[in-house]
Amino acid sequence: MYIIPSVDILDGKCVKLIQGKPKTGLEVSSNPVEVAKMWEKKGAKILHVVDLDAAVYGDLKSRKIVKKILDEVSIPVEVGGGIRTVEEAVLLVEAGAKWVILGTAALENPEFVVEVSKKIGSDKIIVALDSKENVVLKKGWTKETSYSPFKIVKIFESLNIASYLFTDVRVEGKMEGVNISYVAKLAKSTKIPITYSGGISSIQDVLNLSKIGLRGVVVGRALYEGIFSLEEVLGALNYASRKS
């Protein structure tokens, strides 16, 4: 299971918001590119980059920073936020993204995912199931859809996409722990690998998640606040896998 550090970009800066709300949380750095390079140096195998200017406001002004990250790191990067046209998805893959994360546009029109997969291949697509109390959200987490994550996983199942990114918005950025039984139930309900995000507050949370067969876990605030380091969590996972 991959530990995937997140680099969230808002207004050109690397931030860590609480429940995705602008003006909350912390400013991690004024230089997201340096943060991305730091994670690569510390041993991350995948990086998670979210353009919040695009996800929340539909403003593509931070795309140049995303592209700079893609230029400057060698590890595979998954990019999300405001990818709402086929052209935008293609551009990001051409710029070096290994995966594009599709949220709002996929939820509003499932056919969009089919169109993107025709251009870049379904193995480069991650569909975001950002959810609160079993309801999937869209538009920077400001609007509810009428779907539960369990319903969405069925819609794209046959497309063989790379992963579903399940974010538990209720706990995102709050370090209040993980609803393991819910995530386990979701993972069991689909053959597409799940990437989990939200509320990680300890290495134990990560170890618990590692037992339910996920693709990866996105970690933000716990790393940025030094609750544990990337080296520590990778070491703990390694130790646990050797013991079992």
Ligand code: AMZ
């Ligand atoms: O923090 C937020 N408010 C937020 C966020 N992190 N809103 C959206 N996103 C991320 C999703 C997904 O990776 O987790 O943006 C992507 C989806 O964007 P869009 O524009 O396709 O809905």
